[in-house]
Amino acid sequence: MNKLAKINDILMCPSCRAPLLTSKDARECTICKASYPVLNKKSLAFITDPDELKANYIWKQVFDYDYGSYEQIILNKHAGEVILEVGSGINTLKNTKYENVILLEIYPYPTTDVVCYAEKLPFADNSVGGIFCSATLEHVKNPFTVMAEFVRVLKPGGHIKIDKSAPYLQAPDLLYIFCPIQKAQYLSQ
Numbered sequence: 731m732n733k734l735a736k737i738n739d740i741l742m743c744p745s746c747r748a749p750l751l752t753s754k755d756a757r758e759c760t761i762c763k764a765s766y767p768v769l770n771k772k773s774l775a776f777i778t779d780p781d782e783l784k785a786n787y788i789w790k791q792v793f794d795y796d797y798g799s800y801e802q803i804i805l806n807k808h809a810g811e812v813i814l815e816v817g818s819g820i821n822t823l824k825n826t827k828y829e830n831v832i833l834l835e836i837y838p839y840p841t842t843d844v845v846c847y848a849e850k851l852p853f854a855d856n857s858v859g860g861i862f863c864s865a866t867l868e869h870v871k872n873p874f875t876v877m878a879e880f881v882r883v884l885k886p887g888g889h890i891k892i893d894k895s896a897p898y899l900q901a902p903d904l905l906y907i908f909c910p911i912q913k914a915q916y917l918s919q
């Protein structure tokens with residue numbers, strides 16, 4: 731299965747928003763000539779600085795849980811369309827079971843399809859049928875920019891499913907708490 735082939739037509743340079751040319755080992759911007767390599771023959775990387783990638787490495791744990799009922803509804807409704815999972819962690823089950831779900835992370839884990847920041851998605855406007863974002867939005871640098879990106883890349887009629895984890899589960903790399911009650915509890919600890 732070549733998941734990257736499914737997204738060649740909808741990729742966009744995250745720097746200048748131009749279309750990308752496809753080669754076996756990289757994607758090259760047609761305007762600014764930036765080159766985005768395929769790492770480990772699998773992960774298309776829009777973050778290429780080795781020190782930055784090293785700093786982004788968090789997970790050691792493999793999470794092999796399947797999608798829940800809300801995601802299944804979206805998967806059925808948008809079968810055949812590209813669906814993004816933003817902040818997928820390492821999940822071998824999702825990686826192999828769902829050919830149209832592209833797994834995004836900020837580090838090239840063994841199950842990562844695209845390495846990028848959620849604030850700068852390398853996808854064209856109105857190009858994906860669905861977006862899953864689970865226990866991730868509270869960790870990004872700018873959740874409002876991320877939400878604007880979700881709206882930008884989602885096709886009309888597309889669906890987004892977002893959830894968050896409890897703050898105490900995700901310390902210390904937690905950046906944002908959306909619920910005011912949980913925020914007060916977290917800060918009083």
Ligand SMILES: [Zn+2]
Nearest residue numbers: 743746759762
């Ligand atoms: Zn470019």
